[in-house]
Amino acid sequence: MLRGSLGKILLVALALALVAAFFGFGLDRYLTLSFLKESREALATAYANAPARFVAGYFVLYVLVAALSLPGATVLTLAGGALFGFWITLAVVSFASTIGATAACALARTLFRQAIAARLTGKLKAIDEGIRREGAFYLFTLRLIPLFPFFVINAAMGLTAMPLKTFYAVSQLGMLPGTAVYVNAGAQLGRIDSLAGIVSPGLVVSFALLGLFPLAAKRAVALARARRARNARKGPTA
Numbered sequence: 495m496l497r498g499s500l501g502k503i504l505l506v507a508l509a510l511a512l513v514a515a516f517f518g519f520g521l522d523r524y525l526t527l528s529f530l531k532e533s534r535e536a537l538a539t540a541y542a543n544a545p546a547r548f549v550a551g552y553f554v555l556y557v558l559v560a561a562l563s564l565p566g567a568t569v570l571t572l573a574g575g576a577l578f579g580f581w582i583t584l585a586v587v588s589f590a591s592t593i594g595a596t597a598a599c600a601l602a603r604t605l606f607r608q609a610i611a612a613r614l615t616g617k618l619k620a621i622d623e624g625i626r627r628e629g630a631f632y633l634f635t636l637r638l639i640p641l642f643p644f645f646v647i648n649a650a651m652g653l654t655a656m657p658l659k660t661f662y663a664v665s666q667l668g669m670l671p672g673t674a675v676y677v678n679a680g681a682q683l684g685r686i687d688s689l690a691g692i693v694s695p696g697l698v699v700s701f702a703l704l705g706l707f708p709l710a711a712k713r714a715v716a717l718a719r720a721r722r723a724r725n726a727r728k729g730p731t732a
Contacts, residue, residue: 513562525559525566530573541577549578553590560594561601563645567591568676575680583677591673592666595648599661602652610649621650630656630664631722637668638711671711 516522523529530537541548552574559567574583602610610618621642624632633656636647651661 512558513564516562516564522565525564525569527569527572530569530576534576537573537577549582549586552578553586556587556590557594557597560591560644560648561597563598563648567644571673571676572680572683575677575682576684579684580677580681583680584674587673587677588666588670591669592662595644595665595669596658596662598645598648599652600658602649606649606652610653618650618653621647622654625654625656628719628722630660631718633661633664634668635715635719637665638671639715 552570556567556570556574558564559570571583571587574587577583578586621632621636624636628635633647633651636642642650
């Protein structure tokens, strides 16, 4: 019992120390679009010199950012698309973001339950009602159309009874379309070599997708819910 409590205290201290170090050393300034723009050539050179090590470091950084709810995940996604291209970044970000989200969910469940419950009372009630009504499908809709911020979903789900393996699987699937849209935008940005590239068809389409995706996802979820409701009314067939 004492050993378990000591372990939790150490984990809490480690998590808080990492967050404090991130902001205390000003590391947040490196996860901005301005830094990405200024350091594009240096980052590309580092990637070319040691691609496997660079991608591994990017993966670990992304997991930490997602797990500790640090700002910069969107910038990291765009940067990955610009540096690695679409397919590599999609695979890396899909797994890193989901692993980080699951870690955040586990931290909320085991270490920060009381603090999170006190701060997310209103949002937690809405999410609890959604989970009660729709189960894992509700989490899928939140991932596809985030009504709440990424870190709020992770934290609030940690206070539910949903198994972590279900949380992981649904999150990976639900976040994949949105991840693909942002990775594509980053990949298109990475191809710009001059001002003329700003109006290239690929970039225009990619940013149009950023705006249209939430609308399309919302429509798709509405159709899925309507179909589920129709099937529920029909009931089991003989």
